[in-house]
Amino acid sequence: MAPLVWLITGTSSGFGLFFVHSVLAHGDKVIATARTLSKIQHLKEAGADIMQLDVTAPQAELDAKVKEAMGFYGKVDVLVNNAGYVQTGNWEDLSHEDLLAIFNTNVFGPINLTRLILPYFRKQHAGTIVFMGSSAAWQGNPGASAYNGSKAALQGMVEGLQQEMAPPGIKTLLIEAGSFRTELLDPKNVKLAPTNFKEYEKYNNWLKGLAKSLNGAQVGDTRKGVETVVDAVKGKGWAEGKEVPFRLVLGSDGIKTVVDKAKEVIALCEKWSDLF
Numbered sequence: 001m002a003p004l005v006w007l008i009t010g011t012s013s014g015f016g017l018f019f020v021h022s023v024l025a026h027g028d029k030v031i032a033t034a035r036t037l038s039k040i041q042h043l044k045e046a047g048a049d050i051m052q053l054d055v056t057a058p059q060a061e062l063d064a065k066v067k068e069a070m071g072f073y074g075k076v077d078v079l080v081n082n083a084g085y086v087q088t089g090n091w092e093d094l095s096h097e098d099l100l101a102i103f104n105t106n107v108f109g110p111i112n113l114t115r116l117i118l119p120y121f122r123k124q125h126a127g128t129i130v131f132m133g134s135s136a137a138w139q140g141n142p143g144a145s146a147y148n149g150s151k152a153a154l155q156g157m158v159e160g161l162q163q164e165m166a167p168p169g170i171k172t173l174l175i176e177a178g179s180f181r182t183e184l185l186d187p188k189n190v191k192l193a194p195t196n197f198k199e200y201e202k203y204n205n206w207l208k209g210l211a212k213s214l215n216g217a218q219v220g221d222t223r224k225g226v227e228t229v230v231d232a233v234k235g236k237g238w239a240e241g242k243e244v245p246f247r248l249v250l251g252s253d254g255i256k257t258v259v260d261k262a263k264e265v266i267a268l269c270e271k272w273s274d275l276f
């Protein structure tokens, strides 16, 4: 099988960084991107091509970036929409700007990049688009609505895309990960909307402490999670000879979240079904 060319966003840490090393170990080519190029300079020595890319850039800039990416090998086979971050805070404290910012990164970034790559994939009659969603899309947590909502929006957008793009031979994979040890919950990365209300002060302190206590204690093994996804894309390992599902729920806690929510909704519908 000829090496695949991967374009991956947000490779300065976490899942993105593991993806780069895994893809290279599989003998594929990777265009690793980050919004700060100096953070991924070291990936060049590992064998990756590197490119600056902020997924929130305006469409024209993203267009130029996709053209630049195509220039490395004349094609891209796999786009991994990985970049993302966590915004916390109470509903009342989250400003419109806070929400626009997280949706720009976690939702519109992947949508805009995907829109630009699709014409190339259609011409190739092939290509895979991976979205790093989250089991957080299936639940609501106090103080985490902005993140939950962004991943739920992504889920909603991607399910239709998968059905639209299957006929021309383009694969869509939605990864819904539980908690994995990355820098996502590192205090330097988690944004917390400061409270404007005395009543929420205690609560905001609790939120700050919660993110800190979860950071580094995530049950998921990031290397294993990434290998599972790379195998899914390449049809290797566990995926060999199998029809890879559109939705891959990663990690034991992620699976529990989704199963619990599905059961809760089924029970609710059954209990109230005679209303209609």
Ligand SMILES: NC(=O)c1ccc[n+]([C@@H]2O[C@H](COP(=O)([O-])OP(=O)(O)OC[C@H]3O[C@@H](n4cnc5c(N)ncnc54)[C@H](OP(=O)(O)O)[C@@H]3O)[C@@H](O)[C@H]2O)c1
Pocket: 009, 010, 011, 012, 013, 014, 015, 016, 034, 035, 036, 039, 053, 054, 055, 056, 081, 082, 083, 084, 085, 105, 132, 133, 134, 135, 176, 177, 178, 179, 180, 181, 182, 183, 184, 185, 189, 218
């Ligand atoms: N870890 C988990 O438990 C978990 C669970 C479910 C889903 N996910 C998802 O997995 C993805 C990767 O996160 P991670 O866990 O690996 O966390 P991470 O270690 O914090 O990595 C996030 C990456 O996204 C980049 N990024 C943030 N904003 C960006 C932007 N505007 N443009 C380009 N890159 C940007 C960061 O780059 P900078 O260095 O520039 O900040 C960083 O490289 C995210 O979409 C996250 O929501 C993670």
